[in-house]
Amino acid sequence: MSTDTTDDEVAALLRTADQRYTSGRRRLVAALRRGDGPMTIPQILELDGALAQSSVYRNLVVLEEVGAVTRIVTRDDFARYELAEDLTGHHHHLICTSCGQVSDFALTPAVEAELDKALRSVARRSRFAVEGHRLDLVGVCADCR
Amino acid sequence: MSTDTTDDEVAALLRTADQRYTSGRRRLVAALRRGDGPMTIPQILELDGALAQSSVYRNLVVLEEVGAVTRIVTRDDFARYELAEDLTGHHHHLICTSCGQVSDFALTPAVEAELDKALRSVARRSRFAVEGHRLDLVGVCADCR
């Protein structure tokens, strides 16, 4: 996935919602792309000191509303944000219970397909309209072991 | 799972950690058992008006530390708590994006086994020490559709 492609996609998503792709928003998206995995607001601010905290919070709301960013809530104190799966592909999260770090991983298409099938079956029985699923692997990361 | 059994197990967990199973804690556990699925603190307080908010927060911390209760964080404003899987069995969550409600479901052992296998493989490659996994089905519940 090239840099310009991602940027174009974000631009398109914003345009659809009559939102501007300002320099602050570009810097924010750039920061999210630099981090490997979901990032907290403090991490984002540390990565780009030119960003203002309140604008980052506000722009992450906007970017999430247009479908460019996903907010991830763990048991850590801070919420985390990453580029949406539409831009990066479907994946899951490794969550470290020691340091809070979150990183991405993907299942094989075969496993993912079977999981989907099982979940659709559950949803049907519960009369639940599925929007998606979330699968996290919880444990201790390599750095913390 | 009978009432007394659950209570005995909680009592044992607390005793191991040199914690008392006071009347407040018994009422809290009773409230958690009455609700079907993870509950927020406001829901717990509404269910048992005799409980004090700060004690509930504190006791949920204790009960979680001894492994009797699990805290679940969603995108809702409130955290949710339920009896730990050791007491209730392994299960997953249906999360309603409309009302925030969380309810439980289980996968078939076969699907669960294959999922475990796939996750162990991922963990090995990432040198990640697995403590468990979390699988949520996100969508709109029957009541909100």
Added chain:
DNA sequence: ATGAGTGCAAAGGCTTTGCATTAGG
């Protein structure tokens, strides 16, 4: 020009904590 976006500071709201009181063992 003119409304969206920005940045600073203050307010909100869930959760935690201090402290005096009560109760468990």
Added chain:
DNA sequence: CCTAATGCAAAGCCTTTGCACTCAT
């Protein structure tokens, strides 16, 4: 008895919001 637990109120902390200023179109 004597320490852990409780309850009320106040403080903490992440996040949101008000408001004046700036920038994009």
